[in-house]
Amino acid sequence: MNRFDDDIQEMLAILKDRGITDARLLRSMATVKRHLFVPEPFTSRAYEDSALPIGKMQTISQPYTVAFMTQALGVRVGDKILEIGTGSGYQAAVLAELGAKVFTIERHQELLSAARKIFDRLDYRIASKSGDGTVGWSEFAPFNGIIVTAGAPDVPDPLLKQLVDGGKLVIPVGDLEMQNLLIVTRTGNRYDKREVHGFKFVPLVGKMGWAKG
Numbered sequence: 001m002n003r004f005d006d007d008i009q010e011m012l013a014i015l016k017d018r019g020i021t022d023a024r025l026l027r028s029m030a031t032v033k034r035h036l037f038v039p040e041p042f043t044s045r046a047y048e049d050s051a052l053p054i055g056k057m058q059t060i061s062q063p064y065t066v067a068f069m070t071q072a073l074g075v076r077v078g079d080k081i082l083e084i085g086t087g088s089g090y091q092a093a094v095l096a097e098l099g100a101k102v103f104t105i106e107r108h109q110e111l112l113s114a115a116r117k118i119f120d121r122l123d124y125r126i127a128s129k130s131g132d133g134t135v136g137w138s139e140f141a142p143f144n145g146i147i148v149t150a151g152a153p154d155v156p157d158p159l160l161k162q163l164v165d166g167g168k169l170v171i172p173v174g175d176l177e178m179q180n181l182l183i184v185t186r187t188g189n190r191y192d193k194r195e196v197h198g199f200k201f202v203p204l205v206g207k208m209g210w211a212k213g
Contacts, residue, residue, distance in 0.1 A: 004047060007046070008030055008047055011047040012030055014064070015063060025075075031097055032097050032122075034046045034060075034063070034090055035047070036118055049064050054087060056108045061149060066094060068196075069147055069170045070091075072170050072183045074145070074168065075100050075145060080143045081102050082105075082143045083095065083105070084105055084159070085204070086106035087111060089115030089116075089118050091149055092124070096126055105129055107205060112129075116128060132206040133148070134156045134158070134208035135156070136162045142162055142163060144167050146167070146170070147169075148169070148204060151176070153209065155182060156206075163184075166186065168185050170183050178200055180195050180196060180197050181196040182195055
């Protein structure tokens with residue numbers, strides 16, 4: 001028995017209580033070992049429903065936020081998904097566990113290197129690079145879904161253009177204190193938006209995001 005088994009079950013119960021209904025997603029989040037993505041001294045808190053520091057003034061998002069954004073994306077097996085903001089690598093691992101072909105971008109090389117080591121250890125085949133995620137990854141576009149794990153002042157136009165017809169972009173947009181989650185669906189040249197209130201993320205830094213502090 002894993003010492004985190006009870007914590008994992010408690011996390012799943014919280015997610016269900018908060019409206020996460022996708023059974024495949026819940027199984028994936030039970031499978032991905034979140035404690036491997038959380039550095040000491042916070043590892044013992046890995047399955048709490050809270051964001052935790054991972055270095056470079058970045059955080060691993062709380063499990064509910066990961067679940068909500070992933071459920072909104074509607075990931076199917078074989079989907080090409082672009083993640084902006086690798087961070088700890090946890091979100092990318094959940095997407096890979098769902099059977100997606102994952103592409104992820106991180107501006108902090110140190111965080112990316114750490115995440116890559118975990119991907120290799122867990123045998124997740126995830127394409128990754130260091131760079132400005134606000135301009136997307138045109139080489140591998142278009143994507144069935146794009147997920148942005150940092151708060152932007154506006155929706156970066158390059159990301160919209162890199163969606164397939166019918167694809168979805170999930171992105172937090174707002175000021176530096178609080179953001180609303182936008183779920184954008186592309187239909188031809190039209191982008192339909194649904195907004196969910198009350199999220200808080202670290203800033204999305206880049207050409208189409210916030211300037212470096």
